[in-house]
Amino acid sequence: MTHPGTGRRRGGRRRDELEPPSTGAAAQDAEPDAEEVARSIALRQLAAAPRSRAQLEAAMAKRDVPEDVAARVLDRFTEVGLIDDTAYAEMLVRTRHAERGLARRALAQELRRKGIEPEVAAGALEQVDEDDERAAARRLVEKKARATRGLDPQVRRRRLAGMLARKGFPGGVAMRAIDEVLAEDGVDPMAGPGDWEALD
Structure with missing residues (x-):
């Protein structure tokens, strides 16, 4: 039996109230926020070891973070000093030369593999004469x-x-x-x- 004007049966609920929403805010909340995913990736990577911007960008790409979102997060991390390719390149040159005895040619190759820009790499390599x-x-x-x-x-x-x-x-x-x-x-x-x- 239904009640007039309600469209409900006694003791029951309307069908549209029982089904989960497929759109709207509730559905969006179920999906991880891309920017939050990007931040989490960057923080985890940096907690493990120093990284270049290119390395972090590659890690985000593997998780299908949109390029514009990745760029926005990486720009913010750079602004606050969490990403600094110049400092990273200088540190890598110092440690690899001191600990492994790498010459400038090998150091330049490693900087390229890390995605360091040529002008930044050149400045870092000046530490080794x-x-x-x-x-x-x-x-x-x-x-x-x-x-x-x-x-x-x-x-x-x-x-x-x-x-x-x-x-x-x-x-x-x-x-x-x-x-x-x-x-x-x-x-x-x-x-x-x-x-x-x-x-x-």
């Missing part, structure tokens, strides 16, 4: 040379040269460091210029 590279190359050769004592001199040279090449050292810097260290070990210079061309 030719004297720094020569000193770093010699330290690396001294350490590696100790582990190769007793091997054939040619084998020692090839291993030392390969190690320095992987760290981005130019052939001239590598040759001098290897010759100096091996000469102190009593090994006469044996490699001609042609042996080092592959390192440049």
